[in-house]
Amino acid sequence: MKFKVLLIEDNEASMRVLKRVIGKANLDVVTASTLAEAKVIFESTSPEAYLCAVIDYTLPDAPNGQAIDYAIEAFIPAVVITSRINKEVRDHILSKQVVDYIPKQNAQMFEYLTRLLARLEKNKHIGVLVVDGSRSSRSKMSSLLSRHNFITYNAANAQQSLELLHDHPDIKLMITDETLPDMTGVQLVAETRKLYDKDQLSIIGVSSNRSASLLASFIKSGANDYLNRPYCHEEFFCRIVQNVEYIEQIEAIRQAANSDYLTGLPNRRHFFNQVSNTIRRGLGCMSLALMDLDNFKNINDTFGHDYGDVVLKEVARMIMRHFSRFHVSRFGGEEFCIFLPNIEHEHAIKLLNDFREDISKKVIKSKTIRHSCTLSIGVTNKQNRTIESMLSIADQHLYAAKAGGRNQVVGDS
Structure with a gap:
């Protein structure tokens, strides 16, 4: 859900700058220059749609912070901006249930507001x-x-x-x-x-x-x-x-x-740690799959490495969609690994085949390029109680899948 921020400010120059600041925080901006305009907006919109209201303390029809009270009564968090920074005004603002107040004279006002808006969204x-x-x-x-x-x-x-x-x-x-x-x-x-x-x-x-x-x-x-x-x-x-x-x-x-910088998937080191801990606890059944994109060098050579990165990121996104409940990793280059504990080997092969078919049907788009790719998968459930031994067997099956024509899953015979 993309939240809105209600901006109530009567100064046009400040309004323009604040709109840019709020927009850069990836929030929609709804503006009003008076309390009367803000009331119309409040009455026509659900408060849940708003992250907060950014309110000028002094408005033409609300010279002493009356707009703050209206926002609070509407259950919208209020951030107050003011050019009046004497102790009396500060104490008056802080006596209300406001999120914060920001003096307009502060050179860091816009940076502070950006951080505050991001904080309010994270805090949810x-x-x-x-x-x-x-x-x-x-x-x-x-x-x-x-x-x-x-x-x-x-x-x-x-x-x-x-x-x-x-x-x-x-x-x-x-x-x-x-x-x-x-x-x-x-x-x-x-x-x-x-x-x-x-x-x-x-x-x-x-x-x-x-x-x-x-x-x-x-x-x-x-x-x-x-x-x-x-x-x-x-x-x-x-x-x-x-x-x-x-x-x-x-x-x-x-x-x-713990993450691969390009795809955001867990990296090889983190994957080894997580899977090794799982194997040590002992499981009734487990499978490990090693997969490799077919002819990936040709993709890089034909369309460029930028498009190759797009392909890797899209494949990683699809891996997470299919296998989010399992341990996954980008091993390096165009190679990925998945550890599937507590499911039967036949079911693991079916899941991997479904994924392989989805990849082959996917048209990966970037600018003017439209291209599909396939991948080969080697999978084993032979449990020698170490990830290294399972990887070695899965790698042999992956080699067999490549040698057998690619775009297939090869498992234990």
Whole structure:
């Protein structure tokens, strides 16, 4: 789903620039120059269609932020932009349930808005767990998180929090108070770290106790950060975003290390690790297939390497569509590998044949080029308990498929 952003701005020059900024974030822009125009839009569109509203604090018919209230009442997250940056205006804006405010005089305004919009979209898929013995404290923090589109979970004690972490893998951040009914927050952090590493889950400790030793205890027990109560709106979100982005950066590094740069499929090293672990656990049946595009050198020579890359990416996309529940990999060049555990060998061969036929029927298009290709597949279910031995047999079958005329699957006789 492509979200919309409602932009309410009466200055034409600012409107043009902001439209470009929002458009570059791959979001549709709906514009209004007055609160009256915005009301007509609000009344004719579902709030769920909007990622947020970007609102100028001063409008011709709403000179003191009245448009902010209207957006909030319509359940649309509000980002405020303003050329008035005195303390009174800032406090007035932050007293409302806004996502953020951005001073127009800030040279980094447009870059900051771009990052904020991207963050609001990502947050719709990120869970944050709030652990606090006080219902009012949980509600207050959850309300703040909801403004930024986070999926929020609440736990009144440590045991509930551990159960929620187990049941909801989308939780990337846990915020825990020090005072809990069944153990301290520091103890909960230590228990959680036995199950989840820092690259899986960020943890922020919270307390109204400003003791330096408590801060140190949280960090030494495995927390990533610490937040003192009372905290201001801006500090809270800076810490939340910083800790969520830490998890995302670690995941991006891991993804880059484990993926083939061209197709996005798992690379050979990652495939070996995953399959070797699966084989060691012991399975009743398993098959390993090695496949190779037929005459791929001719494709590169005839149409160029750019088109050859298009072919590889399209084949990889089709592999994921057919075999997403199995282990797949680009081994290098035009060679791919698939490991199919827990299915009978005859069924594995049928799946591979269906895929081979789909590839042969596919016309791969790029600019003026329209071309089809085929592939040969060697597959084995001979289990010598090592991936290397299975690969060796599958490679022999692949050679037989090539020698036998290509565009076929050859398995164990």
